[in-house]
Amino acid sequence: xxxxxxxxxxxxQWAEVVEDGAALIGADGxxxxxxxxxxxxxxxPGATVFALGLNYADxxxxxxxxxxxxxxxxxxxxxxxxxxxxxxxxxxxxxxxxPECELVAIVGKTARRVRRADALGYIGGYTVANDYAIRExxxxxxxxxxxxxxxxxxxxxGPWVVDAAEVADPQALALRTTVNGATVQAGSTADxxxxxxxxxxxxxxxxxxxxGDMILTGTPQGVRFVAPGDEVVCEIESVGRLxxxxxxxx
Amino acid sequence: MSSPDGDTVTGAIIMISRAAxxxxxxxxxxxxxxxNDQRQxxxxxxxxxxxxxxxxxxxxxxxxxxxxxxxxxxxxxVLPPDLETVxxxxxxxxxxxxxxxxxWPDDVWSAIGAACLALDVSEPIDSFYRPAIRQQCRDxxxxxxxxxxxxxxxxxxxxxxxxxxxxxWSLDRLVRPIExxxxxxxxxxxxxxGDLLxxxxxxxxxxxxxxxxVAVACAxxxxxxxxxxxxxxx
Numbered sequence: 001x002x003x004x005x006x007x008x009x010x011x012x013q014w015a016e017v018v019e020d021g022a023a024l025i026g027a028d029g030x031x032x033x034x035x036x037x038x039x040x041x042x043x044x045p046g047a048t049v050f051a052l053g054l055n056y057a058d059x060x061x062x063x064x065x066x067x068x069x070x071x072x073x074x075x076x077x078x079x080x081x082x083x084x085x086x087x088x089x090x091x092x093x094x095x096x097x098x099p100e101c102e103l104v105a106i107v108g109k110t111a112r113r114v115r116r117a118d119a120l121g122y123i124g125g126y127t128v129a130n131d132y133a134i135r136e137x138x139x140x141x142x143x144x145x146x147x148x149x150x151x152x153x154x155x156x157x158g159p160w161v162v163d164a165a166e167v168a169d170p171q172a173l174a175l176r177t178t179v180n181g182a183t184v185q186a187g188s189t190a191d192x193x194x195x196x197x198x199x200x201x202x203x204x205x206x207x208x209x210x211x212g213d214m215i216l217t218g219t220p221q222g223v224r225f226v227a228p229g230d231e232v233v234c235e236i237e238s239v240g241r242l243x244x245x246x247x248x249x250x
Numbered sequence: 251m252s253s254p255d256g257d258t259v260t261g262a263i264i265m266i267s268r269a270a271x272x273x274x275x276x277x278x279x280x281x282x283x284x285x286n287d288q289r290q291x292x293x294x295x296x297x298x299x300x301x302x303x304x305x306x307x308x309x310x311x312x313x314x315x316x317x318x319x320x321x322x323x324x325x326x327x328v329l330p331p332d333l334e335t336v337x338x339x340x341x342x343x344x345x346x347x348x349x350x351x352x353x354w355p356d357d358v359w360s361a362i363g364a365a366c367l368a369l370d371v372s373e374p375i376d377s378f379y380r381p382a383i384r385q386q387c388r389d390x391x392x393x394x395x396x397x398x399x400x401x402x403x404x405x406x407x408x409x410x411x412x413x414x415x416x417x418x419w420s421l422d423r424l425v426r427p428i429e430x431x432x433x434x435x436x437x438x439x440x441x442x443x444g445d446l447l448x449x450x451x452x453x454x455x456x457x458x459x460x461x462x463x464v465a466v467a468c469a470x471x472x473x474x475x476x477x478x479x480x481x482x483x484x
Contacts, residue, residue: 045277048316074381075314077279
């Protein structure tokens with residue numbers, strides 16, 4: 001099953017995605033054409049959102065870093081998400097904004113000191129994130145700092161959440177990002193330095209993971225700067241195809 | 251700044267009453283800010299020009315304390331077996347009741363609905379280079395006092411360990427006072443109704459050991475206390 005957070009006729013709700021995404025079953029049980037809804041980021045209020053930096057060896061090399069021995073993990077606030085089909089703003093003083101296609105693992109049940117062998121059983125679903133970075137704002141304090149990674153509506157998320165049961169192996173999924181149709185990232189979740197199960201074991205080893213918490217698992221190589229007017233699509237096999245548009249600063 | 255929004259204001263007020271009723275979790279984020287202590291910045295001096303920093307910070311140095319950290323009602327703080335000593339940094343949390351976006355300092359107070367004492371607990375770490383999730387985000391590592399209306403002035407924040415004074419500081423030490431801090435942060439991210447902003451921590455905040463009781467007081471705000479206890483054997 002795929003679940004989406006949408007608004008329809010002014011009402012925010014969770015809906016079941018049917019007909020390969022062409023329609024949804026709304027909270028009242030009626031069929032809604034996808035063209036009649038707006039997609040919101042499929043996130044629960046209060047969720048803790050982790051994100052990985054440098055979690056693909058090829059991307060680390062591209063940025064001039066060695067792959068880390070311990071995971072580089074940062075957190076994101078609720079302001080930063082935007083739904084499928086939405087837009088993300090590139091500030092007027094920034095040219096170095098680039099998309100990052102990431103598999104998102106969503107915690108399905110409370111996890112504390114979970115062993116790696118059991119870890120995927122604590123994941124309830126998956127979605128796609130585009131964790132834009134704006135490199136001009138990088139500073140070497142809690143890097144990547146919030147001015148880079150926690151700007152309003154600069155983390156497209158969605159379009160929906162796919163049940164974990166429908167993803168046979170989260171470490172064997174093709175990822176691809178296109179900008180105006182041209183491929184700028186193409187990789188596989190097989191190349192993560194720290195995979196989903198490892199991350200659940202690591203994080204739950206020192207803190208409680210709660211249902212709805214999300215782990216953005218990092219991005220493969222392919223740094224391509226985007227500009228207002230661009231259409232950016234992040235697609236992950238068996239999970240979804242997430243569309244975003246770059247807006248200029250008014 | 252956004253106009254008053256019935257839903258978000260209601261949500262934030264619900265959060266105040268939840269917090270007052272000691273219910274957890276909230277749906278907001280808690281943002282902390284490092285290196286907002288002028289005494290600390292002065293002490294670090296040229297060290298911030300050297301690697302890995304290479305330059306002093308320009309934007310506020312923010313971090314996030316997620317919901318598993320929130321702790322209310324003087325609940326004990328459980329230290330895991332690998333952690334006998336923690337830093338206990340007393341500060342003040344501002345609760346936003348309206349969204350604050352691209353604001354001027356003069357706009358800030360109209361978006362803040364309440365304040366409380368907060369104890370930012372962490373495993374000591376010298377580096378500010380990478381996010382310190384493991385050190386900062388253990389369960390219960392942000393005890394919060396009861397919320398109260400924002401006081402008209404800020405007294406000293408006094409921390410005691412087992413009843414003996416261990417630390418005292420005042421918000422006069424902040425590099426960016428509350429209005430300037432919130433306004434600058436709101437320039438690149440919205441502080442939303444329900445969010446908390448911890449206004450800064452003192453670099454010389456004390457260390458406390460397992461078994462000690464930490465209490466924080468500040469005139470005008472309800473006091474906070476927590477006992478640092480060992481995790482029960484599993």
